[in-house]
Amino acid sequence: MARSQSASQTAGPYVHIGCTPNFAGLENMYGGHELGAEMFSSDAVGTWMTVTGQIFDGDGMPVTDAMLEFWQTDASGRYAPHGGSEGWGRRAVDAEEARYKLRTILPAGLGCEAPHIKVWIVARGINLGLHTRIYFDGQDNWQDPVLAAIDDPVRKSSLIATRDGDHYTFDIHLQGDYETVFLNV
Amino acid sequence: MSLHPQALTPDYRSSRLRSPNQKLLSLPAGPGELTGPTFGHGLIGPNDNDLIINYAAPGQAAIGEQLMVHGYLLDENARPVSNALLEFWQANAGGRYRHQKDSYLAPLDPNFGGCGRTITDSNGYYSLRTVRPGPYPWPNGGNDWRPAHIHFSCFGTGWAQRLITQMYFEGDPHIPLCPIVQSTADPKAIEGLTARLDMANTEPMNFRAFRFDVILRGKESTLFENKLEGN
Ligand SMILES: [Fe+3]
Numbered sequence: 001m002a003r004s005q006s007a008s009q010t011a012g013p014y015v016h017i018g019c020t021p022n023f024a025g026l027e028n029m030y031g032g033h034e035l036g037a038e039m040f041s042s043d044a045v046g047t048w049m050t051v052t053g054q055i056f057d058g059d060g061m062p063v064t065d066a067m068l069e070f071w072q073t074d075a076s077g078r079y080a081p082h083g084g085s086e087g088w089g090r091r092a093v094d095a096e097e098a099r100y101k102l103r104t105i106l107p108a109g110l111g112c113e114a115p116h117i118k119v120w121i122v123a124r125g126i127n128l129g130l131h132t133r134i135y136f137d138g139q140d141n142w143q144d145p146v147l148a149a150i151d152d153p154v155r156k157s158s159l160i161a162t163r164d165g166d167h168y169t170f171d172i173h174l175q176g177d178y179e180t181v182f183l184n185v
Numbered sequence: 186m187s188l189h190p191q192a193l194t195p196d197y198r199s200s201r202l203r204s205p206n207q208k209l210l211s212l213p214a215g216p217g218e219l220t221g222p223t224f225g226h227g228l229i230g231p232n233d234n235d236l237i238i239n240y241a242a243p244g245q246a247a248i249g250e251q252l253m254v255h256g257y258l259l260d261e262n263a264r265p266v267s268n269a270l271l272e273f274w275q276a277n278a279g280g281r282y283r284h285q286k287d288s289y290l291a292p293l294d295p296n297f298g299g300c301g302r303t304i305t306d307s308n309g310y311y312s313l314r315t316v317r318p319g320p321y322p323w324p325n326g327g328n329d330w331r332p333a334h335i336h337f338s339c340f341g342t343g344w345a346q347r348l349i350t351q352m353y354f355e356g357d358p359h360i361p362l363c364p365i366v367q368s369t370a371d372p373k374a375i376e377g378l379t380a381r382l383d384m385a386n387t388e389p390m391n392f393r394a395f396r397f398d399v400i401l402r403g404k405e406s407t408l409f410e411n412k413l414e415g416n
Binding site: 146180183 | 187188189190191192194197198199200201202203204205206207209210211212213214215216217218220221222223224225228230233240259261262263272273274282283284285286287298299300302336338344345347348349350351365366368369371373374375377378398399400401402403
């Protein structure tokens, strides 16, 4: 018998207790290992890089209780080809500036999709987790179906991380003039 | 069918500045939406789903009403979602979280951490043991109290199924008063988030059981259908 999906409810301000308990101060929970701490094993082939950014609310204030999750292809354009959680990561943003930092490899495009990292955002005040994507400045982005569907150049640029060598910056604005494009996945 | 809350629900004040103003961009599903990370059963320690003892000193236990919460992780077509990671977190029996930012006057329980996790079996079944969380007051502009609840984080088989929700307890008088519960305007949605007392699985002289199923978006829902049609 078909049943309705369970409704989403906000992750609330204490999501880190459940998802990153060691960060939340539950010392040595699950042996001290935080799920999603590594996007790939250190011997993964590809171009290693860092992505950092902050998350802001409609007043430009940092959303310091957010949790982000990431999902991406490997350097040959495959999602976890061997199963497991390679290509998946999870971050608590820091409690002062709502900053995250990701060390990962540059994903490869798949079909007409340009290389990107999928992002899922939960926090107090977010009733249903928000989906977005990090694209990369300097990649072949022009035929990507998501970017192609956005006419406004400011909106489009909200999805493209800026580059400085092997470091990319990608901020997230939940609301306002620089609001990030969110996806109905 | 989805009964998710709108992004902006003004009675829940935190949503006012944290909800996008622009419409979400609809997206045809690609391989990345249909796949997701998997976590083997080997990840899970023997007490990970037992919040009564998983943070307690040896021989000690968390204080509170002892419960088993159990049920199935299913998709909309009632098919089991097996081998999926579920994570839980909750306040202690007095309504206090073990968190730096929770300054509610109820005491911490030294033997209660408030987090647990498990992986569903081949039938989508899961269970956890815990103490009943207390209701707690929260800053929302008035005299607001959360009904007793357990937070659930759920993975499915695809990225598009990722869900965080909350479980409430049958008969809690705070359910109709809580702006977070009521963000899901549909009474059927709230019913779906409410665990039922399950006397058949209650262990005499030991613990009461509550039954709570979580239903994820199905393979036949819009996204997955669009995919099959090459939309
Ligand atoms: Fe809570």
